[in-house]
Amino acid sequence: MKNLFLFLTLLVLSVSAKAQQNQQIQDSTKTEKLDEILLSATRAKDKTPVAFTNITKEALESTNLGQDLPILLDQLPSVVTTSDAGAGVGYTGIRVRGSDATRVNVTINGIPYNDAESQGTFWVNMPDFVSSVEDIQLQRGVGTSTNGSAAFGASLNIKTLSPSTEGYATTTNAVGSFGTRKHNISIGSGIINNFYAEGRLSNIQSDGYIDRARADLNSYYVETGFLNEKTSVKAIVFGGKEETYQSWYGTPEAVVNNDRDGIQAFIDRNYPSEAESQNLLNSGRTYNFYTYDNEVDNYQQTHYQLHASHQFNKRFSANISGNYTRGKGYFEQYKDGEELGDYFPNSPNASDEGDVIRRRWLDNDFFALVYSLNYKKENLSLYLGGGFNSYKGDHFGEVIWDSFSSEVPIRNNYYFSYGDKKDYNTYLKAEYNISSNLFALLDLQYRKVDYESVGTSSDLVDIDVKESYNFFNPKFGLTYNVDNFNSIYGSFAVANREPNRDDLTKNPIRPKSESLHDFEFGYKLKTSNFYATANLYYMNYKDQLVLTGDLDDVGDPIRQNVDKSYRAGIELQTGYKVSEQLRIDANATFSQNKIKDFDYVVYDTQYDPNTYDTVSYQPVVTSFEDTDISFSPNVIFGSTLTFSPIKNGNIALLSKYVGKQYLDNTSSDSKSIDAYFVNNLNVSYKFQPKWIKEIAINLLVNNLFNSEYVSNGYTYSYYYRPEASLDAPVTENFYYPQATTNFLVGATLKF
Template identity: 85%
Template sequence: MKNLFLFLTLLVLSVSVNAQDKKTVESDSTKITKLDEVLLSATRAKDKTPVAFSNITKEELESINLGQDLPVLLDQLPSVVTTSDAGAGVGYTGIRVRGSDATRVNVTINGIPYNDQESQGTFWVNMPDFVSSVEDIQLQRGVGTSTNGSGAFGASLNLKTLNPSTDGYATTTNAVGSFGTRKHNISIGSGIKNNFYAEARLSNIQSDGYIDRARADLNSYYTEAGFVNEKTSIKAIVFGGKEETYQSWYGTPEAVVNNDLEGIQVFIDRNYPSDAEAENLLNSGRTYNFYTYDNEIDSYQQTHYQLHASHQFNAMFSANISGNFTRGKGYYEQYKDDEELGDYFPNNANASDEGDVIRRRWLDNNFTAIVYSLNYQKDNLNLYLGGGYNSYKGDHFGEVIWDSFEAPIPVRSNYYFSYGDKQDFNTYLKAEYNINSNLFALLDLQYRTVDYESVGTSSDLLDINVKKTYNFFNPKMGLTYRINNYSNVYGSYAVGNREPNRDDLTKNPITPVSEQLHDFEFGYKLQNSNFYLNANLYYMDYKDQLVLTGDLDDVGDPIRQNVADSYRAGIEIQTGYKLSDQFRIDANATFSQNKIKAFDYIVYDTQYDPNTYDTVSYEAVVTTYEDTDISFSPNVIFGSTLTYSPIKNANIALLSKYVGQQYLDNTSSDSKSMDGYFVNNLNLSYRIKPTWIKEVAFNVLVNNVFNNKYVSNGYTYSYFYRPENSNDAPITENFYYPQATTNFLAGVTLKF
C-alpha cells in the first residue's frame, strides 16, 4: 500500500506539470456531460418529474467529505436519519428515509444495483471514500421512478460516478481528527486526449472509533478508462475496497448508557456475566463495547467491474447498455466461551464436551448484472424502454479456527454450509409527455420477477431449504402543472412490491409473504433567484409490510415480521433563502404519522423448576396493539444549514439536525424508546488559488459542538424467566448505540 501511494504521488506531480498548459474547451465539456447523462436518463427524476427528490453535487459534499461514510454525509437531506455503530461515522453506518431502513432503500451506482441481493442492505464500509469518485447523488423519496434491483419501499439512492474531465488533473486530500481518525487519498486524471481518458483514485481511512475498540482500517480504489466523442461513450470502471472493522454491533445496555450503577448491577445479577465482563460493564461508561477479544473483527473485500456503453444514434434515438460483475468474500471472527462441541459437530461422539472456540463465519459471493435502456425523444414525447437481469450466487459457511475441546475436531473444516441463488429480471416502459406548455404527464410501467433458492444449514445447524418465486407489476403515474415561471404543482400514484430477504425466509418462525405499497404524493415547488420552497404531502399505504420488531438475531441482524395494514403519512418541507451576499439559510422539516393498525407482540414465557432449574413450560404470550407506532419512525425530523461567507471563497456553516422520539419496537412504549435529540455541527472551509497550484482547500468539521450525549439507534427484547406458577412481570432489555460527543475532522486538499 505504501509503495502504491508513492507511485501515485509521483504520478500526481507528473500530471500536475502537464495540466498547467491545458485549456478547457467548454463546448466539448458540455457535449461530453450531456452524453454521459444518457447512462442514467431513464431512472433519474428531472425537474418536471412528479416525485419527491433531492440532488446533491460533488461540490456540495467536498467541505464535509473528510473520512465519514456516505450515509453520514447525506444527513441533512429531508426525512433522513443516520447512525453509526462506532459512534463517529466511520465503519458500519446506516441510513433511514421516512422511517424505512437501508434494506428498503434501493441503491444503484451508474444504474447498477448495489444492495446486497440476499439481505437487501447496503454496506458502505466495503466502499470507503467512494464519495470522492462521485459526480452527484439523487435521493428519491417514496417509490420514485422505475429503477434496477430490489424494490424501493422508502427511497431510491442513485449515485453517478465522475464525468470524464477534459483536462488532466491531480488531487490529494489528507485529513485527521478525533479518535485517531485519518483519511488520505490521491486522485489523478489524464484528461481527454484523442477521445480517450483515464482516471484513478486510491484511499485509506482509519479510525479508532468513539466506542471502545471499534477501530476501522478501510482501503479503497477507483479506476476508470474510456472513449468518448460527440455520439459515443464507452467506459470501463473497476472499483472496490477492503475493510477490517472491529465489531461493535452488540450495543450498550441502557443502564450503562445512563451511568446507572444500581441498574448496571441489576443487569449483571440477571445475566450472569463473567468477572471480566462484569468489570467491563461497571467501568467502561457510554463507550462500552461487549467485545474484548483482540481479533473480534469483520473482514471483507469487494471488487466491482463495470462496463458502460452509450450512443446517440440521431437527434431522436439514444441507448445505453451496462454490464457488471461483483466479487465479494469475507468473514467475521468471534471468540465464544463455554460452547458445546455438539453445537458445531453434533455427530461427534463427544458432543457434550464444553470448551472455548474461535470461529469464523464466511460469505463468498458473485453478482452479475446487465442493465439497458433505449431512449426516444421527439417533440413533446420522451420514451424509455429499459430493464435489467441480475444473477447472485452466495455461499455461507463457518469454520472453527481454534478450540479448547478435549476431543480433537477438524480445524478449519465447515461446520455449516448453505448457498443462496437469486435471479432477478425487470423491464419497464416509461413515457414522459408535455401535453402543453404547462402540463407534463408521466406513465411508468414495470414488471419484475424474482427467483430465490437457499439450500443447506444455517449457523444454528438448522435446515434452511427455501425455493420461492415472486412476480410483481409496479405501475406509476403522475402529472405536473406549471403555474408560472417560478412555481408548479404535481401529484403521483405509484405501486411498489417487494420480496422478503434471506433472513426473513430462513429465520422467521412464520414464513413471511411479499409486501405491497401504494404511494400517493402531492407537491408544490416555488423557486426564484433568492428563494425556494418545496412542500410534499405523502401517504404510503402498506399491505403486509415487514416491520422491525426491535430485536436482533445472534449476529446483529434485525428481525422483521409482516403486519397486515400499516401506513406512513406526512408532509416534507424544504426551503432556502439568500438573505444577502454573505448569508443564506436552508432548512427542511418532516412531520409524519407512522402507524400499524394491529400488531401482535409476542413474548416467550419460560417457567422453570426452582430446585433443578429445568424448564417446566414454554409458551408464546401474545398481546395485540392497535393503531400503534412503527418502530424507528420519528414523527418529527428537522435539518438546517446556516451559511456565512465573510470573504470570497470562505464559508462558515452551522448544520443542525433534530430527530424526534423513536420507538425500539412496535408497542409505542416510552420505556422502549430513544429520546429525541438535537445536534449541531460546524463546517469551516476556505479555498485559495496560488500561482503554483490550481487550488488549496482547507476544511474543518466540528461535530456535536454542544457536546450533546445522545443515541441514534438501538434494539430491545423482552422475556419471561420465572419460577413455576410465578406471576413475575416480563424482563425487558434495551440496548443503544451512543454517538460521539464533541469531535473534529480537519483536512487539506491540493488540486493540481
C-alpha cells in the same frame, strides 16, 4: 494496483496544464449529454412528479473528511443516520421516512448496489467512495426506481465522476478525534484524443468513539474511457477492503444512563463472567461487549462496470451496462462456554464444553446487465429498458481454535448453505409534455424474482427455501407549471418487494411479499434567491415487513409481516439567500407512521432450577392497535446557516433534530429512543497560490454543544423467574451512543 497507479500518474504528467478553452467546452458538453443518456431512465428531472433532492460533489467537499456516505447525507429531508462506532466511520446506517437501508433502492451508474440477499447496503465496503462521486440524487417514496429491489422508502441514485477535460492531481489529508485520519490521492489524464483515464487510492482509519471500535479501510477507483460526439464507452473498477472491530452488540440501557443499580440488576439476571461484569460496571457509555483482540469484521469487495452509450440520431439513443461484483470475507468471534454439539452434533462427545474462536464467511458473486432504448421527439420521450441480475452466495462457518478435550476438525465447515437469486425486470416509461405547462409521466414495470437457499444455517438448522415472485409496478404522475416560478405535481406508484434471506430462513412463519401504494402531492416555488417546496405523502402498505426491535445472533434485525400499515406526512424545504454573505436552508418532516393492528409475542420459558432444563415454552400474545412503526420519528428537522465573511470562505452551522423513536411496534415509552438535537460546525476556506491550482482547508466540529444522545438501538423481552410470583416479562434495551464533541480537519491540494 501500484503499477496501474504509476501508469496513470505518468499519463497525467504527459498532459499540458491547460487545454484550449473552446475544446474544454466541447468536451464538457458532450460528456454531460452522454451521461444524460446513461441515467435518463432512472434520474428524476425538474418536471418529474416525485420528491427528490440533488447534492453535488462541490456540496460534499467541505465535510468529506473520512466519515461514511450516510453521515454526509444527514441534512437531507426525512433522513436519519446512525453509526455503530459512534463517530461516523465503520458501519453506518441511513433511514428515510423511517425506512431502513434494506428498503432504500441504491444504484451506482444505474447498477443495483443493494446486497441481493439481505437487501441492505454496506458503505463500509466502499470507504471514501464520495471522493469519486459526481452527484447524488435522493428520491423519497417509490420514486423512479427501475433497477434492483423496489424502493419502499427512497431511492439513492449515485453517479460517479464525469471525466475531467484537464489533467489533474488531487490529494486530501485529514485528521481528527478518536485517532481518525484519511489520506487519498486522485489523478486524471484529461481528455486526450477522445480517451481519458482517472484513478484514486484512499485509506481511512479510526479508533472509534466506542471502545475498541477501530476501523482500517482501504479503497480504490479506476476509470478509463472513450467518448466522441455520439458514443461513450467507459470501464470502471472500484472496491474496498475493510477491517472493523465489531461494535454491533450495543450498550445496555443502564450502562448508557450510568445507573449503577440498573447495571447490577442486569448482571444479576444475565450471569456474565467476572471480567464482563467489570466491563459493564466500569466502561461508561463507550462500553463494548466484545473484548477479544481479533473480534473483527474482515471483508473485501470489488466492482467491475462497463458502460456504453450511443446517440444514433436526434431521436434515438441507447445505453447498456454490465457489472460483476466479487465479495468475500468473514467476521471472527471468541465464544466461551460452548458445547461441542453446537458445532458438530454428531460427535460422540457432543456435551464436551470449551472455548471457541470461529469465523463466519460470506463468499458471493453478483452479475448485472441493464439497458435502455431511448426515443425523443418534440414533446414525447419513451424509454424501453430492463435488466437481469444473478447472485450466488455461499455462507459457511469454521472453527479456527478451540479448547475442547475432544479433537475438532479445525477449519472444516461446521455449517454451509448457498443462496441463488435471479432478478429480471422490464419497463416502458413515457414522458409527455401535454402542453407548455402540463407534463405527464407513465412508467410500467414488470419484475420477476426467483430465490433458492439450501443447506444449514449458523444455528445448524436445515434451510430449504425456493420461492418465486412476480410483480407489476405501475407509476403515474402529472406536473403543472403555474408560471415560471411555481409548479404543482401529483403521482401514484405501486411497489412490491420480496422478503430477504433472513426473513425466509429465520422466521418460524414463512413471510409474505410486501405491497405499497404511494400517493404524493407537491408544490414548488423557485426564484433567483429563494425556493420552497411542500410534499404531502401517503404510503399505504399491505403485509409490510417491520422491525420487531430485536436482533439475531449476528446483529441483523428481525422483521415480521403486519397486515395493514401506513406512513403519512408532509415534507417542507426552503432556502433563502439573504445576501452575498448569508444563506439559510431548512427542511422539516412531520409524519404519522402507524400499524393498524398486530400481535406482539413474548415467549415464556421456564426452567427447572436444579437442572436448568426447559420445563415449558409458551408464547404470550398481546394484541395492539394503531401503534407507531419502530424507528419512525414523527418529527425530523434540519437546517444549515451559511455565512461567507470573505471570498471563498464559509462558516456553516448544521443543525439536526430527530423526534422520539420507538424500538419496537408497541409504542411503549419504556422501549424508545429520546428525541435529540445536534449541531455541527463546518468551516472551509479555499485559496489559489501561484504554485498550485487550489488549496482548500476544511474543519468539521461534530456535536458542537456536547450532547449525549443515542441514534439507534434494539430491544427484546422475556420472562425471568427467579421467583414463582414474578409474572411480568423483563425488557432489555440496548442503544448505540454517539460521540460527544469531536472534530475533523483536513487539507485538499489540487494540482
